[in-house]
Amino acid sequence: MIKVYIGDRYVYDVRSYAALARGAGTMNGLGLRASVTAVLAALALTAAACGSSGSGGGSGGSGGTISIGVPVPLSGDYASAGTDILHGAQLAAKKINASGGVNGKKIKIVSQDDACQAQTAAQAAAKLMSQGIAVAAGGYCSTAALPELSAFHRAGIPFVMDASTNPQLTEQGFTDAFRTIGRDDEQGPIAASFITKFLHDKRVAVGNDNSTYSKGLAESTVSALKADGAQVVFNNALTPGQSDYTSFLTKVAQSKPQVFYYSGYYPEFGLMLKQAKQLGLHFTMMGGDANNDPTLIKTAGSAATGALVDTAPLAQFLTSAKDFVSAYKAAYHAGPGPYSSYEYDAVGAAAQAIKTAGSTSPGKIISALHGITSYSGITGSFHFDSHGDRKPANYIVTIVRSGSFAAYKKLDLSTGQWVNVS
Amino acid sequence: MSAFLQYLVNGLTSGAFLALVALGYTMIYGIIRLINFAHGDVVMVGSFAGYTMVTTLVAQHWPVAAVVLVALVAGMAITGGLGMLIERVAYQPLLNSSRLAILISALGVSLALEEGARIIFGAGFSSYPNILPAANFSVGGAHASYVQLAMFGLCLLLMLGLYLFVHRTATGTAMRALAMDRDAARLMGINVERTIILTFLLGSVLAGASGVMQGLYYSQINFIMGFLLGLRAFTAAVLGGIGNIPGAMVAGLLIGLIGSFSDGYVSSQWTDAIIFAVLIGVLVFKPTGLFGERVAERA
Numbered sequence: 001m002i003k004v005y006i007g008d009r010y011v012y013d014v015r016s017y018a019a020l021a022r023g024a025g026t027m028n029g030l031g032l033r034a035s036v037t038a039v040l041a042a043l044a045l046t047a048a049a050c051g052s053s054g055s056g057g058g059s060g061g062s063g064g065t066i067s068i069g070v071p072v073p074l075s076g077d078y079a080s081a082g083t084d085i086l087h088g089a090q091l092a093a094k095k096i097n098a099s100g101g102v103n104g105k106k107i108k109i110v111s112q113d114d115a116c117q118a119q120t121a122a123q124a125a126a127k128l129m130s131q132g133i134a135v136a137a138g139g140y141c142s143t144a145a146l147p148e149l150s151a152f153h154r155a156g157i158p159f160v161m162d163a164s165t166n167p168q169l170t171e172q173g174f175t176d177a178f179r180t181i182g183r184d185d186e187q188g189p190i191a192a193s194f195i196t197k198f199l200h201d202k203r204v205a206v207g208n209d210n211s212t213y214s215k216g217l218a219e220s221t222v223s224a225l226k227a228d229g230a231q232v233v234f235n236n237a238l239t240p241g242q243s244d245y246t247s248f249l250t251k252v253a254q255s256k257p258q259v260f261y262y263s264g265y266y267p268e269f270g271l272m273l274k275q276a277k278q279l280g281l282h283f284t285m286m287g288g289d290a291n292n293d294p295t296l297i298k299t300a301g302s303a304a305t306g307a308l309v310d311t312a313p314l315a316q317f318l319t320s321a322k323d324f325v326s327a328y329k330a331a332y333h334a335g336p337g338p339y340s341s342y343e344y345d346a347v348g349a350a351a352q353a354i355k356t357a358g359s360t361s362p363g364k365i366i367s368a369l370h371g372i373t374s375y376s377g378i379t380g381s382f383h384f385d386s387h388g389d390r391k392p393a394n395y396i397v398t399i400v401r402s403g404s405f406a407a408y409k410k411l412d413l414s415t416g417q418w419v420n421v422s
Numbered sequence: 423m424s425a426f427l428q429y430l431v432n433g434l435t436s437g438a439f440l441a442l443v444a445l446g447y448t449m450i451y452g453i454i455r456l457i458n459f460a461h462g463d464v465v466m467v468g469s470f471a472g473y474t475m476v477t478t479l480v481a482q483h484w485p486v487a488a489v490v491l492v493a494l495v496a497g498m499a500i501t502g503g504l505g506m507l508i509e510r511v512a513y514q515p516l517l518n519s520s521r522l523a524i525l526i527s528a529l530g531v532s533l534a535l536e537e538g539a540r541i542i543f544g545a546g547f548s549s550y551p552n553i554l555p556a557a558n559f560s561v562g563g564a565h566a567s568y569v570q571l572a573m574f575g576l577c578l579l580l581m582l583g584l585y586l587f588v589h590r591t592a593t594g595t596a597m598r599a600l601a602m603d604r605d606a607a608r609l610m611g612i613n614v615e616r617t618i619i620l621t622f623l624l625g626s627v628l629a630g631a632s633g634v635m636q637g638l639y640y641s642q643i644n645f646i647m648g649f650l651l652g653l654r655a656f657t658a659a660v661l662g663g664i665g666n667i668p669g670a671m672v673a674g675l676l677i678g679l680i681g682s683f684s685d686g687y688v689s690s691q692w693t694d695a696i697i698f699a700v701l702i703g704v705l706v707f708k709p710t711g712l713f714g715e716r717v718a719e720r721a
Contacts, residue, residue, distance in 0.1 A: 301552030
């Protein structure tokens with residue numbers, strides 16, 4: 001497993017197993033390309049700095065517009081995910097502007113490519129600030145979001161993140177960090193609740209892949225399971241990146257579980273689904289949100305049928321996002337991707353805060369964001385807690401049926417019961 | 423008891439795939455004293471060649487048996503050609519220079535293959551369509567599929583074929599002569615360049631077969647898969663006594679079994695540590711490996 005470091009700080013990326021594979025490639029042979037990128041980024045920064053001194057570098061927007069900065073990957077392997085997010089932001093701005101804008105001014109979306117890389121991300125944040133943004137809303141990779149957050153924090157500009165789930169992001173004591181998506185460590189109790197209160201299973205095996213994300217999720221799931229009265233009969237890590245997990249699964253089966261929860265990534269879970277069927281194992285298989293990837297179904301084939309995955313819901317699974325999905329399809333002739341709806345809400349919440357604050361002064365926007373009691377977004381109603389994390393976090397359980405993920409159950413917060421996703 | 427049998431079956435399956443790859447390492451080392459770091463990546467190329475064949479033919483509704491056969495043959499042909507090309511371009515010009523130069527050339531080939539596959543097929547995973555029948559049977563509580571049995575049989579058959587080729591044919595004898603003393607072999611009228619190229623062809627064909635079979639059996643492949651696979655296969659080649667063909671076969675199966683039992687009775691996290699501990703242990707007591715013979719150091 002490849003570890004990603006920024007300075008002395010360990011950062012991992014929840015979304016992208018492929019990034020790990022890519023990272024390995026980079027370590028082997030693309031060092032040159034990375035340094036070329038760094039030089040280009042430095043040049044770009046110089047250019048941006050010159051540009052801002054030329055224009056006077058005003059902040060807060062002028063000439064009847066308020067700028068919202070969107071740092072996302074627009075090149076490289078995650079360009080398509082970044083483009084989806086940017087489209088979400090543009091749809092939100094269009095909607096707000098159509099109903100008169102904010103405080104008589106139009107919202108303007110300013111985007112910048114962060115390439116999902118730490119160095120590029122720091123430059124992207126600098127460029128956005130030189131363009132006079134009032135708020136930043138966006139981000140995709142946690143690896144890139146971290147330096148962006150530090151840069152915005154130094155300038156006192158609030159950053160509402162839409163897709164970065166690393167708990168560390170909102171644990172730095174910053175008052176200007178927010179996110180509209182749940183964080184990794186909130187998933188464990190949700191998974192445990194589904195296993196004990198819906199499946200009514202008492203014997204649970206838990207597996208992880210020893211990465212920080214996966215281990216953390218496994219630990220929080222295990223403690224929540226124990227608190228819910230279930231028996232954790234197996235709790236161990238596997239070595240990721242291999243092809244054969246039959247012996248690992250045989251060992252899991254020895255503990256006679258009713259359900260096996262895997263907190264790692266889809267490549268291993270896909271292989272395990274396939275190999276469990278081959279071994280004639282019959283316990284339920286459930287995975288964490290890093291398993292929400294079509295490769296899983298392609299690899300496991302018919303063996304994936306019935307597999308459960310808990311995840312932040314896609315826009316198409318939410319009734320509140322129905323209009324958004326059709327508007328998105330009409331505008332961009334493609335599906336909205338996994339995070340564009342969270343970006344839509346990030347821009348929406350930021351715009352509402354600017355409205356409440358009645359100004360584009362960053363300090364006032366930050367207190368207005370904290371002051372939101374219930375923002376009814378397309379991904380559900382939420383507010384930000386003192387860390388800036390979305391409350392309540394939004395998770396559903398999906399099930400694999402006839403070759404794709406289908407919405408299955410969600411936790412009804414008022415009754416504490418698992419109900420159908422309507 | 424049923425768990426023990428299951429670990430045995432699992433270990434033999436992964437060990438057979440490994441043994442095919444280990445053979446390539448050991449043959450090439452035997453003949454030109456080169457640790458061919460690109461060998462694992464040749465397996466990867468075989469996997470992707472098979473993947474391209476399988477997806478194309480499945481889309482045209484060919485029967486499963488024909489798809490598998492064509493994919494296997496195509497994968498073996500492509501890696502065979504690739505192996506010969508690599509030898510001709512990257513190794514032959516360096517045969518008489520220092521051993522370090524040729525080793526670095528091998529690393530370069532490995533990177534070129536990995537990054538080439540990344541550019542063509544992307545950094546993500548590719549999945550073979552699941553076309554093989556899933557029918558399985560159980561003996562004494564251990565499950566195995568008929569496909570697994572067939573693949574294991576095919577691996578053994580290929581290994582037996584190689585063994586007979588090397589020991590019963592004139593070309594095979596020439597290979598062994600070359601491994602003993604290149605200059606003496608040349609004096610005896612053996613075409614050294616042709617024999618070396620042939621060794622690369624054989625080793626790469628086996629690697630291609632292993633790559634396609636692993637693709638069909640496990641489904642999931644990516645551009646970096648050759649690295650870990652190559653590392654384990656190389657370990658098997660050294661454990662069996664590098665340069666020794668039956669040694670690589672036995673050690674390949676042995677490493678598969680050690681891996682499986684370690685996953686089962688210790689922990690998956692410890693498997694690599696245990697495999698390398700066994701390797702070190704064997705090398706301490708028998709520096710030439712399990713089956714290796716003492717070879718006089720060549721000048």
